[in-house]
Amino acid sequence: MTDIATQLPTETEPADRHAGMKRFFAAYPPGVLLGLSWILLMLILALGADLLTPYSFTAFDLKARLQPPIGMGGALNHALGTDELGRDVLSRLIMSIRMSILIAFFGTLIAACMGTLLGLMAAHFRGKVEAVILVMIDFQASMPFMIIALSVLAFFGNSIVLFVVLMGFHSWERYARISRGLALSANEQGYASAVRQLGAGSGRIYGRHVLPNIASTLIVSMTLTFPEIILLESGLSFLGLGVQPPLTSLGNMVGYGREYITRAPWIMLAPSAVIVLTTLSISMLGDWLRDRLDPTLR
């Protein structure tokens, strides 16, 4: 990014390769690079799931039931083994990754948009609107979202669209709080009123001037929300109240594999590892982004 260019030595010393490498790894620690590559891999798997799955994720192979993965005595045709219906674990895993990442992606997007909008509204209108939004924030923050989600889900039935929207309600209050606070302080700074004096409408002020100034903080918050939604979604699906079969998600696979924990632990270990590595990668990337982008959260 831009500050790398300024950090690079400008004097024409003989290039010291090790120093260059050191500087590179200081700016991009190996952990962050590994995390980034893992996220890229997950994105490729999610986007190319149809092309990359060796079998259909619902295809039975009753002759190869509970076949262990490679390394536990399995064969190449089912690299991560099969479940008790002979379905290929690798294919199911890839479809699950796609489902979990899609849900987390749209959930994060909904939470960020809704929360930011409400926060800006509170900062713009003040008065009653702000009071109502603050009470809603209080309510959301005072209840564990798992409990809210559980009741809403089971009582509205369980369609995938509803589930994604529900995930979008997770942590909207964080964005509302941040954007309200930052918009209030932006309004006090000169630039917002300067633009207003020039005749700009509210939409233009918030969209073109305030939002870009608070964007980096919001983006960093999104790296917190994304893994949280993955964990929430997998927790609910694990309980059998999230993504419903025949669709599959990471938590769904773990919950299903739990019944075979003694005979076929690989069914549950593969998706568990993916959940942990993905949330770990995104959190590391988020920490790193925060240090680089956002001095206010440090």
Place this chain on the structure above:
Amino acid sequence: MLSFIASRLARAALTIVFVVTFAFVVLRLSGDPAMLIMSVDAPPEAIVAFRKAWGLDEPIWQQYLAYAAKALTGDFGNSMRDGRPAIELVLERVPMTLAITLPAFLIKICLGIPAGIFAALYRNSALDRLTMMVSVAGFTVPSFVLALVLVLVFSVQLGWLPSSGNDHWQSAILPIITLGLSGAAILARFTRSAMLEVLGQPYIRTASAKGVPWHRVVRGHALPNAAIPTVTIVGFMIGSLIAGAVVVESVFAWPGVGRLLVSAVSNRDLAVVQAVLLAIALSMVAANLVVDIAYGWLDPRLRRGRAQH
């Protein structure tokens, strides 16, 4: 201080009203419970009788008022499945949940806070690195994965501990460890960053510069100030003593409130879900209230005027 407490009490009451309304609206408008409980081909007069028996044929606001009035007297209605009072079902599960969440809470406090403090005091030491690694793991490993890995090791491989149920006292060990470890990791992370924040403040430098021994700087200046953000997260943990074990209870088939909620939710047992929701909301709100008041006690600045959002 009195007006401070009064404003907090008002907010707590408002939250409870919100929860009651939320529970009622969401649960009652979501579908026709009569159609869910009765089978599809039940005779129409049976459905009408069911609706009448449960008050489902009245206007929704009357149902709400009746519900709120009853809730105030501790009557949440009967379970639609076995007809017992919902509040009774919930209350008999509370001790079971506390039996695993209280020991887990002790583990969190005794392990998490000291680890966080020492990690911050000896920043970048081996202890600090270890604490950070464990606490990152605590954040990224979901509790059901940790639970299943523990089951895999201690029940399946070693055969030391039962994997589920509540027949022996040993059955409680794995749930307690699961809850305690993940909570301790989160608490350690919070305490560490709170401590680091305080240790970087000018008044710490001033205190050590004027010759105060380091251990007294830590005890007298750093710890009390770092306590404020830590109290928030501890308060949240106290509030979730009842609510925080939903997944873990389900993994270990532990008959607590969380498992009751999950089964009530899958059976669409409205009364029980509402009673659980309110029990959880009450415990969360009470804990938040205590935290707010503890804030005022720890940080005199907050006693005057409105606390900042």
